[in-house]
Amino acid sequence: xxxxxxxxxxxxxxxxxxxxxxxxxxxxxxxxxxxxxxxxxxxxxxxxxxxxxxxxxxxxxxxxxxxxxxxxxxxxxxxxxxxxxxxxxxxxxxxxxxxxxxxxxxxxxxxxxxxxxxxxxxxxxxxxxxxxxxxxxxxxxxxxxxxxxxxxxxxxxxxxxxxxxxxxxxxxxxxxxxxxxxxxxxxxxxxxxxxxxxxxxxxxxxxxxxxxxxxxxxxxxxxxxxxxxxxxxxxxxxxxxxxxxxxxxxxxxxxxxxxxxxxxxxxxxxxxxxxxxxxxxxxxxx
Amino acid sequence: xxxxxxxxxxxxxxxxxxxxxxxxxxxxxxxxxxxxxxxxxxxxxxxxxxxxxxxxxxxxxxxxxxxxxxxxxxxxxxxxxxxxxxxxxxxxxxxxxxxxxxxxxxxxxxxxxxxxxxxxxxxxxxxxxxxxxxxxxxxxxxxxxxxxxxxxxxxxxxxxx
Numbered sequence: 001x002x003x004x005x006x007x008x009x010x011x012x013x014x015x016x017x018x019x020x021x022x023x024x025x026x027x028x029x030x031x032x033x034x035x036x037x038x039x040x041x042x043x044x045x046x047x048x049x050x051x052x053x054x055x056x057x058x059x060x061x062x063x064x065x066x067x068x069x070x071x072x073x074x075x076x077x078x079x080x081x082x083x084x085x086x087x088x089x090x091x092x093x094x095x096x097x098x099x100x101x102x103x104x105x106x107x108x109x110x111x112x113x114x115x116x117x118x119x120x121x122x123x124x125x126x127x128x129x130x131x132x133x134x135x136x137x138x139x140x141x142x143x144x145x146x147x148x149x150x151x152x153x154x155x156x157x158x159x160x161x162x163x164x165x166x167x168x169x170x171x172x173x174x175x176x177x178x179x180x181x182x183x184x185x186x187x188x189x190x191x192x193x194x195x196x197x198x199x200x201x202x203x204x205x206x207x208x209x210x211x212x213x214x215x216x217x218x219x220x221x222x223x224x225x226x227x228x229x230x231x232x233x234x235x236x237x238x239x240x241x242x243x244x245x246x247x248x249x250x251x252x253x254x255x256x257x258x259x260x261x262x263x264x265x266x267x268x269x270x271x272x273x274x275x276x277x278x279x280x281x282x283x284x285x286x
Numbered sequence: 287x288x289x290x291x292x293x294x295x296x297x298x299x300x301x302x303x304x305x306x307x308x309x310x311x312x313x314x315x316x317x318x319x320x321x322x323x324x325x326x327x328x329x330x331x332x333x334x335x336x337x338x339x340x341x342x343x344x345x346x347x348x349x350x351x352x353x354x355x356x357x358x359x360x361x362x363x364x365x366x367x368x369x370x371x372x373x374x375x376x377x378x379x380x381x382x383x384x385x386x387x388x389x390x391x392x393x394x395x396x397x398x399x400x401x402x403x404x405x406x407x408x409x410x411x412x413x414x415x416x417x418x419x420x421x422x423x424x425x426x427x428x429x430x431x432x433x434x435x436x437x438x439x440x441x442x443x444x445x446x447x
Contacts (some may be wrong), residue, residue, distance in 0.1 A: 001326065008287060008304030008350050030351075037307070037346045038327040050304065052351060078340060104331065104394060107340035108347070123355025189415050 005038040010052040012282050014059075014138055014165065021163045022140050024049045029165055031053040031074060031113035034105050053226045059112070059167060064089050073112025081106065090171055092131070092200060095122045099182070102190045103190070112166040115151075118158045121192045121217035122171075123184070125152055130214025132197040133171045139164035152222040160209045178202055179237075179284070181277035186271050193217035194261050195269035197249070197277045201232065208232050213245075213274065218255040218266040227252040228274065237282045246275035290368040291352045293318065294362040302349045309333040309344035311352075312359060322389050324418075331417030334390035335359050341397035360389035363396065371437030372396055372430070378431035383421035390417050395431045403438035 005195045011017045021027050026048035030036055039045050048222060053074060062083050063070040069090050071080070077100050080086060086094040100114075100123050102198065115135060128148040129133070135146045140163045151158055160166070184196035195218035201208040211229040216222065228249035235241045255266035288382045290299045293316065300315050312335070324332035327344050332345040336358040343375060361387045363370040365368075369377065372395060391414065398405060398413045405413070410431045411424075 002310075003305040003307065005303065005305050010350075010353070033327065033348070033351065034343075034346055037348070039306075039427065041327045041345075050348075054351065102331070103398070103413040104334050104343055104416055105328065105346075108342050164431040189412065257310075 001041050001043060003037070003045055004046045004114070006040075006047050007049040008052065009049060010055050012055050014056050016165055017053060017056060017165060018138065018140055020029070020049065020051045021053070023157070025162065027051055029053055029117075032076060033183040034101070034109040034114075035113060035117045035119070044053040053112070053165070062086070067170070068173045069093070071111045071169045071171070073110065073115075073166045073168060075111045077101075077109050079107035080111075088163065088176065090174045090215070092174075092182055092198060093127055093171065096127050096182045096198060097194070099123050099184050099186075099190075099196070105190075111169055115169055116158060116160060116166050118152050118156050118222070119192075120152075120155050120219060120222050121194075121196075123182075123193070123196065123198075123216065125222050126196060126198050126214050126216035127182075128152075128169060128171070130212050130224060131171050132212070133169055135166055136168040136170065137164040138167050143167070145170075149223070155220055175202060179208075179281040180285070181280040183273040183277040183280070185273060192260075195255075195266050195273055197270065197273040199274070199277050199281065201237070203237075206236060207234050208241075209234070209238050213249060215253055215270060216247070218270050219253045220256060225249045225252050232278075237278060242275050242278040242282075245272045245278060249274040289350050289353045291355045293357045293358055294359060299401045300349065302383060304348060304350050307345050308335070308349045308352050308357075310315035311354070312344060312357075315349070318359055318361055320389050321393075322386055324386065328442040329418070330387070330390070331394065332387050332390040334393045334417065336393055336397050336411060339397070339401070341394050345365050347376075351408070358396075358426075360392050363392060372399070372434040375430040375434040375437075376427070378424040379433065381426040381430040382419075387417060387419045391427055393418065399431070399435055399438040403435055403440075405435070 030048040030050040030052045059072040059074040061072045080097045133148045135151045180200035184193045196216040199213040201211040211230050211232045213225045231248045234243045250267045250271035255263045257263040309323045322332040324330035328343050328346040335344045
């Protein structure tokens with residue numbers, strides 16, 4: 001369908017963009033547009049004004065430091081794919097991005113757009129929650145930093161205020177020896193995940209420690225699966241531990257029963273994908 | 287709203303509603319009907335054009351967002367009646383039947399081969415996975431793109447093989 005009518009502004013500064021949001025209660029920010037434009041085409045939203053962030057400087061950089069990895073809000077998927085440093089600096093992120101949509105979408109879609117859109121089947125929000133990332137948002141009252149687990153409040157819902165814009169996603173530093181894997185099941189490559197598992201752990205004295213397991217697509221809430229993490233923490237990652245962790249993950253989630261898949265199917269996917277991811281994480285050469 | 291961008295080497299200044307998508311602007315404002323509009327929500331890939339060197343869905347972009355951009359459409363490929371090597375390869379390999387998806391297929395492949403002329407079949411299939419074709423079964427398309435790679439490689443210098 002053709003888009004509903006709206007006004008459009010492309011401010012030069014973050015402050016101007018925030019002013020426009022403050023002054024227009026039905027305004028929406030526009031980043032890469034790869035989710036927002038389809039929403040408008042389906043007439044699921046009717047903003048009075050789109051505030052395009054494309055001219056705002058300083059939002060398109062990827063920074064690596066002892067504080068971790070900083071992804072500016074307007075960093076695109078193709079920028080992450082092209083940044084060779086990330087293959088070692090954050091291999092889980094680099095791998096997960098290859099599952100995002102398709103080649104022409106990846107040249108427009110952005111980090112900030114995906115985070116603010118907060119689709120529970122989306123890869124980057126899942127990585128953010130799994131990795132205990134922090135999100136910086138700037139609004140009329142200045143900047144604040146929000147833990148990913150507090151940022152995502154439900155399907156396509158966040159704790160952002162109307163006047164706040166995501167400026168950066170910060171992932172904590174990644175030890176080189178960390179074990180990790182990302183597994184996703186979708187009907188076609190690039191389609192929305194029916195379920196996906198992102199996980200990592202560190203090996204200390206021969207057993208798994210600091211286990212982080214996150215789920216996308218199969219849960220109404222972007223979340224880590226504490227029950228599954230608890231099963232694996234302190235254990236050697238052997239076949240029995242993998243099976244029990246996968247079963248715990250499947251038991252802990254509350255998947256949707258919808259047109260795309262019955263809940264039992266998604267639950268089975270989570271068990272299979274968790275087991276597959278743990279096997280891959282344990283067997284990958286380090 | 288006044289917007290100015292470059293399409294296939296020519297600057298266009300247009301006055302458009304903000305809600306007009308780039309693909310509708312190309313087709314109906316500028317009369318460049320080579321770019322096709324299919325699903326209008328980013329799924330089919332028929333409207334794929336190249337924006338500042340990167341492939342993009344012209345239905346998932348507002349014309350006003352393209353202000354200052356360099357846009358390449360399927361009309362940029364052929365030289366008059368002489369098909370570009372990629373197009374000629376599509377013809378040789380029967381990479382189209384109805385032709386509706388072809389402009390998007392060509393521009394996605396053109397973007398890929400312009401930056402990755404040495405890509406393998408898996409990469410080609412992955413890159414084209416966002417373009418739907420309901421006629422061919424894709425085999426001819428993939429073969430055409432594989433063969434067209436040669437035309438995108440830098441010409442060899444000197445006499446050594």
